[in-house]
Amino acid sequence: MATQNQCSWDLAISRQPGQVTAPMHDVQRRERSRGVLSRAWFFARNFLRHPVMQGSLVPSSHFLVNDVLRRVDWENARLVVELGPGVGTLTQAILKRLHPEAALVAIELNADFVGFLRNEVEDPRLHVVRGSAADVGRILADLKLSQVDYIISSLPYTNMRDSVRREILQESRRVLAPKGVLLIFQYTTKVLPYLRSCFKSVHQDFQLLNVPPALIFHCTR
Numbered sequence: 556m557a558t559q560n561q562c563s564w565d566l567a568i569s570r571q572p573g574q575v576t577a578p579m580h581d582v583q584r585r586e587r588s589r590g591v592l593s594r595a596w597f598f599a600r601n602f603l604r605h606p607v608m609q610g611s612l613v614p615s616s617h618f619l620v621n622d623v624l625r626r627v628d629w630e631n632a633r634l635v636v637e638l639g640p641g642v643g644t645l646t647q648a649i650l651k652r653l654h655p656e657a658a659l660v661a662i663e664l665n666a667d668f669v670g671f672l673r674n675e676v677e678d679p680r681l682h683v684v685r686g687s688a689a690d691v692g693r694i695l696a697d698l699k700l701s702q703v704d705y706i707i708s709s710l711p712y713t714n715m716r717d718s719v720r721r722e723i724l725q726e727s728r729r730v731l732a733p734k735g736v737l738l739i740f741q742y743t744t745k746v747l748p749y750l751r752s753c754f755k756s757v758h759q760d761f762q763l764l765n766v767p768p769a770l771i772f773h774c775t776r
């Protein structure tokens with residue numbers, strides 16, 4: 556199942572046969588040390604290529620980022636997983652708050668974003684993994700990590716097939732520690748019934764200062 560999801564997205568991000576592609580290091584070199592606007596432009600260009608997979612034209616606002624991250628107990632969180640880091644808007648904000656002995660695993664399907672993040676964000680606590688969120692269990696096992704305290708997800712659940720959406724949520728629940736929390740932000744409520752069927756408690760909130768305004772879901776097992 557995970558492989559099917561991975562394959563369908565992989566097909567979406569692969570080029571046509573015979574088409575010349577820029578090697579990853581070229582992408583990294585071009586984006587090295589660029590500022591916020593340049594990141595936003597890189598993100599928008601990728602949206603034009605992969606609109607369904609990306610789900611948003613612009614990165615999250617700092618209002619939304621702060622609103623999501625204020626829900627985390629930074630003193631005690633030791634393992635945080637980010638699903639769909641994109642150009643690292645949240646990743647960097649998470650690292651600023653993360654305990655020195657904690658780890659952050661960022662799982663991203665888009666190879667260009669993975670290259671960008673590996674090049675831009677240097678921090679020994681960060682593991683950037685190219686893969687599907689549906690494989691979070693296997694990815695963590697490979698890293699010899701378990702019992703996730705927080706999963707922070709901005710995946711475009713609205714655009715996914717039902718089976719893929721369900722699989723990612725079930726896997727997310729499975730890897731969470733008993734008191735672990737899933738924080739999701741979305742632009743629609745489409746994921747809500749799936750969250751309610753997977754999680755014991757789902758609390759919904761709203762952040763207006765984002766393009767578009769976003770819903771925040773706080774879910775516990």
Ligand SMILES: C[S@@+](CC[C@H](N)C(=O)[O-])C[C@H]1O[C@@H](n2cnc3c(N)ncnc32)[C@H](O)[C@@H]1O
Pocket residue numbers: 564608609610611613614615638639640641642643644645662663664665668686687688689709710711
């Ligand atoms: C709406 S963007 C969010 C980007 C960034 N976190 C932000 O808030 O600005 C969603 C991200 O999820 C990634 N993505 C989509 N499906 C995924 C999947 N199944 N597994 C991992 N990443 C995925 C996309 O490539 C994109 O970077």
